[in-house]
Amino acid sequence: MLSLTMCFLFRSEMEVSDIVKSCNKHKIPIVPYGGSTSIEGHTLAPNGGVCIDMSSLKKVKSLHVKDMDVVVEPGIGWMELNDYLEPYGLFFPLDPGPGASIGGMCATRCSGSLAVRYGTMRDNVINLKVVLANGDVVKTGSRARKSAAGYDLTRLMIGSEGTLGVITEITLKLQKIPQYSVVAMCNFPTVKDAADVAIATMMSGIQVSRVELLDEVQVRAVNIANGKNFPELPTLMFEFIGTEAYSREQTHIVQKIAAEHNGTDFVFAEDAAAKRELWKVRKEALWACFAMEPTFEAMITDVCVPLSQLAELIAVSKKELDASRLVCTVIAHAGDGNFHTVILFDPNQEDQRLEAEKLNNFMVQTALKMEGTCTGEHGVGTGKVKYLEQELGIENLRTMKKIKAALDPNNIMNPGKLIPPHVCF
Amino acid sequence: MLSLTMCFLFRSEMEVSDIVKSCNKHKIPIVPYGGSTSIEGHTLAPNGGVCIDMSSLKKVKSLHVKDMDVVVEPGIGWMELNDYLEPYGLFFPLDPGPGASIGGMCATRCSGSLAVRYGTMRDNVINLKVVLANGDVVKTGSRARKSAAGYDLTRLMIGSEGTLGVITEITLKLQKIPQYSVVAMCNFPTVKDAADVAIATMMSGIQVSRVELLDEVQVRAVNIANGKNFPELPTLMFEFIGTEAYSREQTHIVQKIAAEHNGTDFVFAEDAAAKRELWKVRKEALWACFAMEPTFEAMITDVCVPLSQLAELIAVSKKELDASRLVCTVIAHAGDGNFHTVILFDPNQEDQRLEAEKLNNFMVQTALKMEGTCTGEHGVGTGKVKYLEQELGIENLRTMKKIKAALDPNNIMNPGKLIPPHVCF
Numbered sequence: 023m024l025s026l027t028m029c030f031l032f033r034s035e036m037e038v039s040d041i042v043k044s045c046n047k048h049k050i051p052i053v054p055y056g057g058s059t060s061i062e063g064h065t066l067a068p069n070g071g072v073c074i075d076m077s078s079l080k081k082v083k084s085l086h087v088k089d090m091d092v093v094v095e096p097g098i099g100w101m102e103l104n105d106y107l108e109p110y111g112l113f114f115p116l117d118p119g120p121g122a123s124i125g126g127m128c129a130t131r132c133s134g135s136l137a138v139r140y141g142t143m144r145d146n147v148i149n150l151k152v153v154l155a156n157g158d159v160v161k162t163g164s165r166a167r168k169s170a171a172g173y174d175l176t177r178l179m180i181g182s183e184g185t186l187g188v189i190t191e192i193t194l195k196l197q198k199i200p201q202y203s204v205v206a207m208c209n210f211p212t213v214k215d216a217a218d219v220a221i222a223t224m225m226s227g228i229q230v231s232r233v234e235l236l237d238e239v240q241v242r243a244v245n246i247a248n249g250k251n252f253p254e255l256p257t258l259m260f261e262f263i264g265t266e267a268y269s270r271e272q273t274h275i276v277q278k279i280a281a282e283h284n285g286t287d288f289v290f291a292e293d294a295a296a297k298r299e300l301w302k303v304r305k306e307a308l309w310a311c312f313a314m315e316p317t318f319e320a321m322i323t324d325v326c327v328p329l330s331q332l333a334e335l336i337a338v339s340k341k342e343l344d345a346s347r348l349v350c351t352v353i354a355h356a357g358d359g360n361f362h363t364v365i366l367f368d369p370n371q372e373d374q375r376l377e378a379e380k381l382n383n384f385m386v387q388t389a390l391k392m393e394g395t396c397t398g399e400h401g402v403g404t405g406k407v408k409y410l411e412q413e414l415g416i417e418n419l420r421t422m423k424k425i426k427a428a429l430d431p432n433n434i435m436n437p438g439k440l441i442p443p444h445v446c447f
Numbered sequence: 448m449l450s451l452t453m454c455f456l457f458r459s460e461m462e463v464s465d466i467v468k469s470c471n472k473h474k475i476p477i478v479p480y481g482g483s484t485s486i487e488g489h490t491l492a493p494n495g496g497v498c499i500d501m502s503s504l505k506k507v508k509s510l511h512v513k514d515m516d517v518v519v520e521p522g523i524g525w526m527e528l529n530d531y532l533e534p535y536g537l538f539f540p541l542d543p544g545p546g547a548s549i550g551g552m553c554a555t556r557c558s559g560s561l562a563v564r565y566g567t568m569r570d571n572v573i574n575l576k577v578v579l580a581n582g583d584v585v586k587t588g589s590r591a592r593k594s595a596a597g598y599d600l601t602r603l604m605i606g607s608e609g610t611l612g613v614i615t616e617i618t619l620k621l622q623k624i625p626q627y628s629v630v631a632m633c634n635f636p637t638v639k640d641a642a643d644v645a646i647a648t649m650m651s652g653i654q655v656s657r658v659e660l661l662d663e664v665q666v667r668a669v670n671i672a673n674g675k676n677f678p679e680l681p682t683l684m685f686e687f688i689g690t691e692a693y694s695r696e697q698t699h700i701v702q703k704i705a706a707e708h709n710g711t712d713f714v715f716a717e718d719a720a721a722k723r724e725l726w727k728v729r730k731e732a733l734w735a736c737f738a739m740e741p742t743f744e745a746m747i748t749d750v751c752v753p754l755s756q757l758a759e760l761i762a763v764s765k766k767e768l769d770a771s772r773l774v775c776t777v778i779a780h781a782g783d784g785n786f787h788t789v790i791l792f793d794p795n796q797e798d799q800r801l802e803a804e805k806l807n808n809f810m811v812q813t814a815l816k817m818e819g820t821c822t823g824e825h826g827v828g829t830g831k832v833k834y835l836e837q838e839l840g841i842e843n844l845r846t847m848k849k850i851k852a853a854l855d856p857n858n859i860m861n862p863g864k865l866i867p868p869h870v871c872f
Contacts, residue, residue, distance in 0.1 A: 088646060145566065160843050163839070166753060172839055172843065174606055182598055395596045398593050
């Protein structure tokens, strides 16, 4: 049933507005399309329709160095953008999968490993331009960094997954490239110890820029893939930024916290090449998994819980994962309580896919019981739509549906995504 | 025409839901009411109706120290909340007028002097419970710190000024009380120099927790009110936080930046009493103004521009203010580009009120020309409603109106506020 009627590459906002208006008139679904890295089915076309491919709209429209903001088209990738910004000493601090485009990152409210320090897409967008179902081009706000003027249409669009409008322009907050940074790594006997150190670090008031947790299976995957010899134990990786003195001071404070929680082999790097080498462990985690089972596919869970629950969530999940015959690795943005499992399965074996889905479901249910969310950063799409009522309640979904119907009465904008089909009002 | 029919003090969410449902049935306007500190007419009742007084709903429902969050009722004040949190080493980092309640702070998307470090109300709320016009009680999200699950109803409600729902519960992010802090003060020959230092400080990547600008008239007011002898010059005040070493390091870096921009008399305090004494200058700024004209009223502007424009905005505004026969002082949350003028006028002299309004309008128009906003933190209410179309465009206002109509078809929720009456769709 995945019949996609047409796919158009767009070159201007006006073209987008024209085709959306036309689709609205003829009640033809549209599916916005960017870097194609989303993993919850956002770009599927269950009812056919027109795919609005924004990948050639990738200009930097204006850079305001003194305002620390930049206006871009949606098709630009975050890595391309950072290459552009580097000579100005600035960067955009969100780092999802390498191919992700800024428009898609807005649409899915993405984040990544730096969210613990800089927030998610929600916190890093100043305003948007959006084409609505009726063809209206809406500017969601001024270029001031803060404003109390009107409904927060910027945030309403961020995370709406193309179901309310097509994003055609984004003004992003930028950050100064840190003067200095230190990368550190530490091993622990249990994932609970590692998670406890992440919590204690956050509670200490230290503003780490990254705190990532990998379980022993993930470290093994890295060793296999890269011919390394890291201790195959639960591991935390940190990045500390600031002045040289402050980066080092933070490192020593956290080293002490780690030691109090059974941490061993605390190492840190200040030299650029050594830092790059250490971070490769985390950056290439997903690809390292495939090195263990090169013909397999990966199902990646994404749940997020209040910080105090992270250790318990991982402990409970690990029991299920370790009991499964599938290879499962754990990666967490531990400072946010955001937890991923990479579950490898043979796509030709239906029972393995079912087993992966069962594990995924188990982790979502566990997170929901802990007042958490079914998705911390990947979005709802079609994959998580079944959990929304349990997480948010029917009154919330009814409200979403009313907003959707008000802005898109013909339900042409990415239909079938985000809002469960059974919701009425 | 300010006929307020009835005012009820509420004791539970259920009571709020019942009365809202009843008002909706009989099409009677409701006006939510909290700390009563808003200054743009949010709590006026131009069409009469029922005032929903939330000030007795002020419980802390649950504190989660390890998650660094707290669940409160809307009537609690931010200062009361901070008294409650202090023994736990935590605080809530928004500091508007002393009497403001958390519910009202959400409704107006407020911020304050710490927003440069911690963000505004938009960034510090995890979820809300809200009673909608039909009586539905909606929970806007889970208790996870980040989530990509569904439309951001939390942010839609924050800043909606009671026009979409009545906020009955708030889960707030908390911060660790800084281990150490330094307060610093520096004078400049011109406000432009002072504003330039604020910009250069932000561009340096230093994470100040406060950077406040006062003009020479404001300093004079403080001297008169408090019998002080501060140099009557444009002044910047800073707060630096972190470890002891890092707070001092930041102080010295900024001292150097200030010296490069004609800064003089850089002083800083580390002792608690000395810090309190210095901050009094800023904290009591508004009351100090009244010391100059005790029988007068104050009109307070609130505009916000991209950071690079702040110096020019203040310079242009100062020309008008200094040429006026009214006493006008300048206070800016300079790190955010957020600029206030306190314009003192005799409420018995209509021409003075008109002159104050003319100055206010001049500053809003100047900010809008600079891609800024007509309100950085005070909200729209009735006072700024006339500027919204110019700032946001009619397509934006139409979209707001559609959302409003979808959630409140009888227009009972704080009617006459935020959305200009002429907007149709």
